[in-house]
Amino acid sequence: xxxxxxxxxxxxxxxxxxxxxxxxxxxxxxxxxxxxxxxxxxxxxxxxxxxxxxxxxxxxxxxxxxxxxxxxxxxxxxxxxxxxxxxxxxxxxxxxxxxxxxxxxxxxxxxxxxxxxxxxxxxxxxxxxxxxxxxxxxxxxxxxxxxxxxxxxxxxxxxxxxxxxxxxxxxxxxxxxxxxxxxxxxxxxxxxxxxxxxxxxxxxxxxxxxxxxxxxxxxxxxxxxxxxxxxxxxxxxxxxxxxxxxxxxxxxx
Ligand code: HEM
Numbered sequence: 229x230x231x232x233x234x235x236x237x238x239x240x241x242x243x244x245x246x247x248x249x250x251x252x253x254x255x256x257x258x259x260x261x262x263x264x265x266x267x268x269x270x271x272x273x274x275x276x277x278x279x280x281x282x283x284x285x286x287x288x289x290x291x292x293x294x295x296x297x298x299x300x301x302x303x304x305x306x307x308x309x310x311x312x313x314x315x316x317x318x319x320x321x322x323x324x325x326x327x328x329x330x331x332x333x334x335x336x337x338x339x340x341x342x343x344x345x346x347x348x349x350x351x352x353x354x355x356x357x358x359x360x361x362x363x364x365x366x367x368x369x370x371x372x373x374x375x376x377x378x379x380x381x382x383x384x385x386x387x388x389x390x391x392x393x394x395x396x397x398x399x400x401x402x403x404x405x406x407x408x409x410x411x412x413x414x415x416x417x418x419x420x421x422x423x424x425x426x427x428x429x430x431x432x433x434x435x436x437x438x439x440x441x442x443x444x445x446x447x448x449x450x451x452x453x454x455x456x457x458x459x460x461x462x463x464x465x466x467x468x469x470x471x472x473x474x475x476x477x478x479x480x481x
Contacts, residue, residue: 229264230287234280235316243275246310250280253306256299257282262289287319328472334386335471338437338478344429345382349374352425361417365408383468384444391468398466408456415453419445436476444471 238246250268257263264283271277284290294300339345353374357363370376379391380401391397422445427433431441448469455462 229322230284230290231320231322232282232284232290233316233318233320234314236278236280236310236313237276237315238278238310238313240276243270246278249306249310253303256303260294260297260299262293332473333478335437335440335473336382336385336387339385339431342378342382342387344431345378346375347429348425348431349378349381351429352422355421355425356418359417359421362414362421365410365414380468384471386470386472389468398468399464402455402462402464405452405456406460407458409458410453410456412453415449419449434479436473436479439476440471440473443474
């Protein structure tokens with residue numbers, strides 16, 4: 229991905245028409261397969277200054293795909309009067325310095341931190357071991373398993389990266405599922421037992437948290453099932469995934 233920044237200086241009496249023109253031009257961006265997202269901001273300290281940020285799939289796809297594609301003429305027609313008011317128009321590569329600020333708690337914090345995930349997995353694997361459908365899969369389970377899965381979940385939901393640092397990260401987790409031939413019925417039972425355990429240990433049950441939590445569980449269990457099949461060709465190297473709130477932000481009352 230590449231980010232394009234376009235800085236404009238628009239005379240104040242023209243700002244309304246300028247924003248109106250971009251509202252119309254944005255239709256082309258919304259339809260362009262090369263455009264990831266876009267945002268036009270106006271400077272508070274100097275209202276004549278605007279910055280348009282467009283994230284493109286790549287600079288090449290922007291320049292060769294969008295610019296020579298069928299959506300560009302309509303886009304350009306809307307913004308042409310403002311082209312000479314451009315002060316900067318360049319592509320920027322994202323660096324690793326980025327992330328969320330502290331205004332939104334992580335799912336890990338919201339859940340209650342390490343302690344909450346430890347309680348969850350302790351109870352969960354008691355239920356799992358006693359279950360006739362999934363229990364046999366865990367017959368030779370490492371006694372540390374609930375603790376390791378708690379570490380994994382904590383890391384996924386924004387807690388310390390301990391599974392990566394102490395347990396081999398994604399490649400180790402992947403190896404543990406390879407060749408196990410998990411069935412769909414077993415996957416569903418695994419999910420159902422996890423929900424039971426979450427309720428029993430009092431994991432937050434507000435709609436926003438549970439929707440985000442279950443979003444990951446649905447995704448993760450489907451991957452585990454796929455990766456456990458005899459013909460699976462999973463990605464061998466990847467970071468431990470990080471999961472956030474998604475569409476519904478935390479409910480702050
Ligand atoms: C979101 C979904 C899942 C997550 C996060 C998860 C997480 C993990 C992790 C972290 C390990 C390795 C623990 C270690 O470091 O030793 C593991 C192992 C294992 N998982 Fe999963 N898993 C998921 C889904 C499933 C499902 C659906 C099944 C089967 C129904 C399953 C069966 C197993 C088994 C049998 C092992 C090996 C246990 C042992 O013998 O020690 N997993 N899982």
